[in-house]
Amino acid sequence: MTKGTVLLLLFLLLLAAFILIYLGFGRTSKKRNGAEGSSAEDILAKLDSPGRLEGFLRKTHAALWVTVLGEVLEKVSPEKWDEIGGLVKKLELERELLSLLSHESEEVRAAAADVLGEINLPGAVEPLVGCLGDKNEGVQLSAAAALKKIRDPKAVKPLIEILKHPQRWVPARAAEVLxxxxxxxxxxxxxxxxxxxxxxxxxxxxxxxxxxxxAVPKLIELYSTSKDSRQRAAAVEALGKIRGEDMDIISFCERVLSDKSWEVRIRAVEILRSSRGRRAAALLEKFIKDEEWKVRAAAESALREIAAAQEE
Structure with missing residues (x-):
């Protein structure tokens, strides 16, 4: 049994004790064939009365209450989150809450990130960006979701630094937030x-x-100058999505026809597939003669789609 599992079991035991002692939950009738535990939702309902929420946050260890709130994350109203955020500041729990992002338990780290995404605590951006490099994927996802909700401009620069120097971070997580x-x-x-x-x-x-x-000029420049086929492919795909107002995308695809990499050429085929016009169909006829069978197959499929669309 890992240390994290042991800690989680300990939290659950503490949660059960809290339910029984603080909120006054007893055992249910034997007619129901055994004990029936109370969920985090039950706790939240009990804390809806004036003063109970503050007492809960004041008397309960932060690792426990973030775990409870993490379980009912989507069921808590924006007004209630505002109240929770105000109480965290009133009770000066900010530092304790932020410290949970480096807790031994991955469940606690993820729950802390979830809660921080809802209450938008000052000083949360830097540690949340750090959590994008957490060894646990669930923590990474919670941190990314929190940063997307907070949308603090201070996160942009460190996220770009992650792209430039990934090290222990997953660049895709930073890209998702950006x-x-x-x-x-x-x-x-x-x-x-x-x-x-x-x-x-x-x-x-x-x-x-x-x-x-x-971004169109930069993307055209990247395609024109890069010797890396992956970069050229990314530039072509991005240009197909943006389709600059002053850009002749069909002429650009004709230029891509002579690219050395089939992975780049096939992206031009996908642009032509979505263009659907006569010029696109005429250029696809040239891609059908491509030396790479994957490009030929994609071009043939695109032509069939265009023909079917024109018959409708």
Whole structure:
């Protein structure tokens, strides 16, 4: 049995004791064939009366109450979260709550991240960004969700640093959060573009998901200058999603026809598939002659889709 499991069992025992002693829950009737425990939802209902919530936070260890609140996360109203956040500040529990992001138990770390995403505590951004590199995927996901809810602009710069220097962090987690920031992330990425180096491909994917027209020149430049086929593929895919207002996407795809990498060429096929026009169909006829069978198959499939759409 791991240390984390032992700690979790201890918390559950403490929770049961709290239910019995503090909230006055007793055993249910023997007619129900045994004891019936109270859930975190029952606790929350009991704490809805004036003063009970404050007493709960004051008298209960933070690791326990974040676990309880984590279980009912989506059932707590925004007004109740505002009340909880106010009490955390009133009772000066901020430091204790933030410290739980480095707790030994992964369940507690994840619950703390979940709660921080709801109450938007000052000083939470940096430790939450750090949790994106947690060894436990559940903690990573909770931290990412919290950062997306908080949307504090102070998170953008450290998230871009994760893209540039991943080390123990998962770049995809940082990318997921940056996409949620929209134009704020675009602004920072475009400013940092010269320093992105071999991470420009991931930045291109993010910009494509955001759909910022201002990124088009940088993406065309990346495609034109990069020797890395993965970066060129990312640039083509992003341009297909953004489709700049002043950009002739079909002519660009014709240029991609001669790319050395089939993984880049097949992305142009997907752009043409969604374009559906006559020019797109005419260019797909050229892709049918591609040396790579995957590109040929994709082009044939795209042509069939376009033909079917025109018959409707």
């Amino acid at each position: 996409i949620a920031f929209g134009e704020e992330a675009s602004d920072a990425l475009l400013m940092e573009w010269p320093s992105l180096g071999d991470k420009a491909g991931l930045a291109a994917e993010i910009l494509g998901e955001i759909g910022d027209q201002r």
